[in-house]
Amino acid sequence: MDIEKRVDELFEELVGIRRDFHMYPELSEQEHRTLEKICEYLEEWGIEYVKGVAETGVVATIRGKKQGKTIGTRADIDALPVVELNDLPFKSANEGIMHACGHDVHTAIHLGVGKILKEMEDELEGNIKIFFQPAEETIGGAKRMIYEGFLRNPDVEYMLSLHVMPHLDAGMVELKYGKLNAATNEFTIKIIGKSSHAAYPEGSVDTIVVAGYIITALQSIVSRNISPLNSVVVTLGQIHGGTKNNIISGEVIMSGTLRTLDPDTRVYAKRRIKEIVENIASAYGARGIVEFEEGYPALINDDEVVEVLKKTSEDILGKDNVKFKELPSMGADDFSFFLEEVKGAYYYLGCGNKTKGWTAPIHSGDFMVDEECIRTGVLLQTKALLELLK
Numbered sequence: 164m165d166i167e168k169r170v171d172e173l174f175e176e177l178v179g180i181r182r183d184f185h186m187y188p189e190l191s192e193q194e195h196r197t198l199e200k201i202c203e204y205l206e207e208w209g210i211e212y213v214k215g216v217a218e219t220g221v222v223a224t225i226r227g228k229k230q231g232k233t234i235g236t237r238a239d240i241d242a243l244p245v246v247e248l249n250d251l252p253f254k255s256a257n258e259g260i261m262h263a264c265g266h267d268v269h270t271a272i273h274l275g276v277g278k279i280l281k282e283m284e285d286e287l288e289g290n291i292k293i294f295f296q297p298a299e300e301t302i303g304g305a306k307r308m309i310y311e312g313f314l315r316n317p318d319v320e321y322m323l324s325l326h327v328m329p330h331l332d333a334g335m336v337e338l339k340y341g342k343l344n345a346a347t348n349e350f351t352i353k354i355i356g357k358s359s360h361a362a363y364p365e366g367s368v369d370t371i372v373v374a375g376y377i378i379t380a381l382q383s384i385v386s387r388n389i390s391p392l393n394s395v396v397v398t399l400g401q402i403h404g405g406t407k408n409n410i411i412s413g414e415v416i417m418s419g420t421l422r423t424l425d426p427d428t429r430v431y432a433k434r435r436i437k438e439i440v441e442n443i444a445s446a447y448g449a450r451g452i453v454e455f456e457e458g459y460p461a462l463i464n465d466d467e468v469v470e471v472l473k474k475t476s477e478d479i480l481g482k483d484n485v486k487f488k489e490l491p492s493m494g495a496d497d498f499s500f501f502l503e504e505v506k507g508a509y510y511y512l513g514c515g516n517k518t519k520g521w522t523a524p525i526h527s528g529d530f531m532v533d534e535e536c537i538r539t540g541v542l543l544q545t546k547a548l549l550e551l552l553k
Contacts, residue, residue, distance in 0.1 A: 181271035188242030217307035231289025238273035239299035248528035265327035322507030331513030333533035347458030358413030462499035
C-alpha cells in the first residue's frame with residue numbers, strides 16, 4: 164500500500180471525525196457518546212474491539228495474517244471543564260466543556276491509523292492494539308486498562324503515544340530521549356491548634372501563624388535539600404483557615420502538588436514535606452498531619468523506540484522538522500503507566516500555525532489546532548508502528 168496516498172485519501176473524512184468529537188466533548192469518566200462513536204467506526208471498518216474497557220474506553224485489535232510482535236498505541240479521549248472561546252462552526256455544544264487538550268485530534272488520528280492497518284492486515288507481521296483511553300485528565304485511565312489485562316493476550320511488547328503541541332507548527336515533531344514528564348503526588352496538610360478570641364492570643368495555638376512558617380520552610384526542600392540539577396516542584400495551591408477576623412483559627416488545611424523526575428527523589432521529597440510539617444507544627448504547640456495521594460509515575464521514554472521515531476520522522480518530514488527537547492517537562496501524563504510495563508515512547512506532534520496566530524497553549528479556551536497535524540500524525544504513527552513490528 165502507498166500509505167502516504169491512503170492518508171491523503173482519508174484526510175477529509177478524519178477531519179470530519181475530529182470536528183464531530185470536538186463539537187461534543189465529554190469529561191473524564193463520562194465519555195459515553197465518544198465511546199459509542201468510536202465503536203461505530205470500528206464496527207463499520209470491520210475492526211475487532213472490546214467496549215467498556217476502564218468503563219468508558221475501547222481497545223481495538225488488528226491481527227496480522229503473519230506471525231510477529233504485538234505493538235500498542237494510545238489515544239486519550241476525554242475533554243476538559245473549559246469554556247471554548249473560539250467561534251467555529253463545530254464549536255463545543257456542551258457548555259463549559261472543551262477539547263482544550265487536543266484529545267479529539269488524538270482520537271481521529273488513531274481511528275485513521277486503525278483503518279489503514281486493517282486494510283493492510285494480510286501483509287502485517289504481527290498485531291496492533293489501539294487503546295482509546297478515558298480519564299487521562301483525572302484518575303488515570305491507563306492504569307485501569309492495564310489492571311484489566313489489556314496489555315496481555317496477545318502481549319504488547321512496545322507502546323507509542325503522541326500529544327499535539329501548539330508551540331510547534333503542524334508538520335513538525337519534538338522527541339526526547341529518557342525522562343520526559345514528571346511523577347505527581349497530590350498532598351493535603353492539616354494543622355490542628357487551638358482557637359480563641361483574637362484579643363486573648365495567649366490562650367490559643369494560632370494555626371495561621373504555624374501555616375505561614377510551614378509555607379516558607381517547604382520552599383527550602385527545592386532550594387536547599389535537593390541538587391539544583393535535579394528538577395523538583397513543590398507547589399501549594401490552596402489554603403483554608405479561620406472563620407472570622409476576630410477569632411484565632413484553630414485549624415488550617417492546605418493542599419498542593421509534588422513533581423519529581425526520579426523515584427528516589429520522589430521518596431525523599433515526600434519524607435521532607437512530612438518532617439517539616441510535623442516538626443514546625445510541634446514547635447508551635449500544634450499538630451501537623453500530611454496525607455499523600457499517589458498520582459502518575461514519571462514518564463521515561465525508551466531510547467531504542469525514540470530512535471525508531473527519529474528515523475521515521477526524518478524520512479517523512481525531513482531533519483529540519485524533527486526537533487529534540489533538551490529538558491524534561493514537569494507536567495504529567497498517565498501514559499507513564501504503560502511505560503512502566505513495556506518499552507515505548509511518547510512524543511509531541513506540532514499542531515500550531517504561527518502565520519494564522521494559532522499558538523494558544525493547551526488547556527486554554529482559545530486553543531486551536533491546524534488540522535494538517537492529523538495528516539502528519541496518521542502517517543507517522545502508521546509507519547512507526549510498522550517499523551516497530553520489524
